[in-house]
Amino acid sequence: MIPNQWYVIASSNEVGIKPVGMTRFGEKLVLYRTASGFLVCLSDMCAHRGAALSLGKVCNGDQIQCPFHGLxxxxxGKCMVIPANGRSTPVPSNFRVRSWPVYxxxxxxxxxxxxxxxxxxxPxxxxxxxxxxxxxTVADHWKAxxxxxxxxxxxxxxLPFVHYNTIGRGNRTLVNGPAVEWVSDHKFFMYVYNETDNGQKPKKPDEVPMPSPNGYKIEFxxxxLWENRIADKVRVLAAFVPVDEENTLLYLRFYQAFARIPIIGTLIARAxxxxxxxxxxxxxxxxxxxxxxASxxxxxxxxxQGDLPILEYRKKRQQLQESARPR
Incomplete structure (x- = not known):
């Protein structure tokens, strides 16, 4: 993991007033909404005896109640009431769970x-x-x-090997470039120029157009977060949500803006x-x-040469990890 970063962890429609437990970054989290719709994320472990708060319920409009002993x-993340001690008894300060900033x-x-x-x-x-x-949007589990x-x-x-019968058709095995353009400290564009191998040598990254003449690009x-800009009105987006060291949820999303009637547009995206x-x-x-x-x-x-975007990702990932380490 890269510390001190905003990570997409879920879709908004997965969390309502009823508490939802999920594992992210190898941590057990519980998310819920208050009566006013405010989103809350806490560590999913009661400070009393470690029960999962996600099995509890929302009470008093904005609090979560442990299902075991009612804390x-x-x-x-501050415990407001220990029922066994009486509602008027002050709660010791060590009865607290971690609250995670959420957006x-x-x-x-x-x-x-x-x-x-x-x-x-x-973010x-x-x-x-x-x-x-x-x-x-679809959430897909990968054991990776x-x-x-x-x-x-x-x-x-x-592409031509793994996706030989879908997006990689055409036997375009020769890779020109690819070119990578850093547009900020946290974002880069990638330009892809694959073609059929007729004996020619691939062009180097600095020999291919940047940006692409047809507007196609991949953003990271x-x-x-990743975006495939297929056309002006078509995008594929992915959020790579870390569950733990060996599991990932891929949130895959398809956008379209060519069908303007809302219901039809949504149906096309789902299709x-x-x-x-x-x-x-x-x-x-x-x-x-x-x-x-892990990479x-x-x-x-x-x-x-064709692995240049991966190398750029690895270098930046390591740089961000090192910069977050205590000095």
Whole structure:
């Protein structure tokens, strides 16, 4: 994991007033909404005897009650009541659970993973998705480290082999470039130029157009968001949600803005999801076999020119990890 980052961890529609337990970053979390709709994220372990708060209920409008002995916690994680001691008895200060900074926008829920206060205060998102675009989302489980799932979406070399009968048709095995353009400290664009091998040598990254003449590009936003800009009105987005060291939830989303009637637009987005999931499962079959599980700069692999986006990702990931370490 990269500390001190905003991570997408779930879709907004997965959390309501009823507490929801989930594992993220190897941590047990509970999320719920208060009566006013405010989103809360706490560690899913009562400070009394470790029971899961996610099996409890929301009470008093904004508090969560432990299902075991009825202790009540406010959104900051402070225990307000120990029923066995009487409601008027002060609660010792050690009866507290961790509260995680949380943010919600664009149909996603972010959690701040780190010991430092969130900077920036709100997470960044892609700014080129049409405002009127309709989308559908699917959450797909991969038995792989989230860094490996990310790298798969930055890999333009595998297309004609893994996706030989879908998006990789055409036997375009020769990879020109690819080119990588850093547009901020946390975001880069990737330009792909694959073609049929007729004996020519591939062009180097600095020999291919940047940006692409047809507007196609892939965007990656640290720590765990990816966008495939297929066309002006069509996008595929992925959030790579780290469950633990060996499991990832891939939140796959299809956007379309060419059908403007809301209901029809949503139906079209939903209809596109089975194909997108099928393509993702072609990847999943292979990625789940990779060793070692987690990515890194020195893990015994031999990279070549077509792996440039993966190398750029690894270098930045390591830099961010090192900069977050205590001095």
């Amino acid at each position: 009540e916690y406010d959104p900051s 919600e926008a664009h149909g996603f829920i972010w959690v701040w993973y780190g010991s430092e206060p969130p900077t920036p205060e709100i 960044e998102f892609f700014d080129d998705i049409p405002k009127d675009a309709k989308y559908a 480290h989230y860094s490996r799932v990310i790298e798969n979406q930055l890999d333009c070399v595998h 936003l640290f720590p765990n 596109a999801m089975p194909f997108n999931v099928y393509v993702a499962h072609q990847d999943r079959r292979v990625v789940q076999t990779q060793v070692p599980k 890194g700069l020195k893990i015994g692999e031999n990279l070549f």
